[in-house]
Amino acid sequence: MTNETLQFETANGPTTAFVSLPDNNDGKAVLVIQEWWGLNDHIKDIANRYAAEGFVAIAPDLYRGRLATNPEEAGKFMQSLAIEDGLDTIRCAIESASLAHGITHFGITGYCMGGTYALRSACEVEGISAAAAFYGDTPPEEILQKLTVPTVFISGTRDAWINPEKVAALEDAAERFELPIHSVKYEADHAFFNNTRPEVYDADAAKDAWALVIGFFKDKL
Numbered sequence: 382m383t384n385e386t387l388q389f390e391t392a393n394g395p396t397t398a399f400v401s402l403p404d405n406n407d408g409k410a411v412l413v414i415q416e417w418w419g420l421n422d423h424i425k426d427i428a429n430r431y432a433a434e435g436f437v438a439i440a441p442d443l444y445r446g447r448l449a450t451n452p453e454e455a456g457k458f459m460q461s462l463a464i465e466d467g468l469d470t471i472r473c474a475i476e477s478a479s480l481a482h483g484i485t486h487f488g489i490t491g492y493c494m495g496g497t498y499a500l501r502s503a504c505e506v507e508g509i510s511a512a513a514a515f516y517g518d519t520p521p522e523e524i525l526q527k528l529t530v531p532t533v534f535i536s537g538t539r540d541a542w543i544n545p546e547k548v549a550a551l552e553d554a555a556e557r558f559e560l561p562i563h564s565v566k567y568e569a570d571h572a573f574f575n576n577t578r579p580e581v582y583d584a585d586a587a588k589d590a591w592a593l594v595i596g597f598f599k600d601k602l
Contacts, residue, residue, distance in 0.1 A: 414491030
């Protein structure tokens with residue numbers, strides 16, 4: 382695999398995306414959306430893991446170069462990012478990657494804040510064929526009703542933020558509106574997929590979720 386930096390314009394100024402290219406590109410790609418920390422080495426490592434599975438992996442920098450070093454800073458960065466700005470960056474990354482690499486099918490995944498954007502993008506952004514959202518917040522029902530692409534929503538039952546009540550509400554909405562959402566729950570904490578955070582990382586749950594999502598994207602893209 383090879384890595385490159387994709388530079389592109391957005392409505393609020395220029396930004397970049399970290400791109401990991403597989404040795405054999407069949408036109409399928411996965412957008413990897415950052416946690417509230419920013420586009421750090423952990424997210425780049427996930428992108429490389431997708432490339433090792435044969436996908437072009439594109440991780441747009443929603444913070445435009447900023448990286449948080451503690452939860453307080455991360456919270457400020459996340460709160461200052463307008464949802465429309467984040468969605469616009471994702472739209473522009475899709476357009477730019479399509480032109481640069483001839484990509485025809487995009488999946489989207491994300492973690493924590495990125496899970497919020499992955500699910501919302503699946504509802505509102507053109508060009509996405511499948512989504513896998515890890516423990517992100519859910520959009521208002523009027524937006525959630527727009528969802529037409531197959532989506533996996535992954536959560537942890539010990540998550541204090543995306544708690545079982547929120548997940549149950551999403552599952553209820555999916556049933557009422559007949560949405561293509563498959564909910565998968567692990568006995569794990571928030572951010573259980575992040576292997577750089579031993580206090581919450583759950584190796585078994587992360588391994589199972591990874592296999593599930595890779596199979597899902599290979600099937601849907």
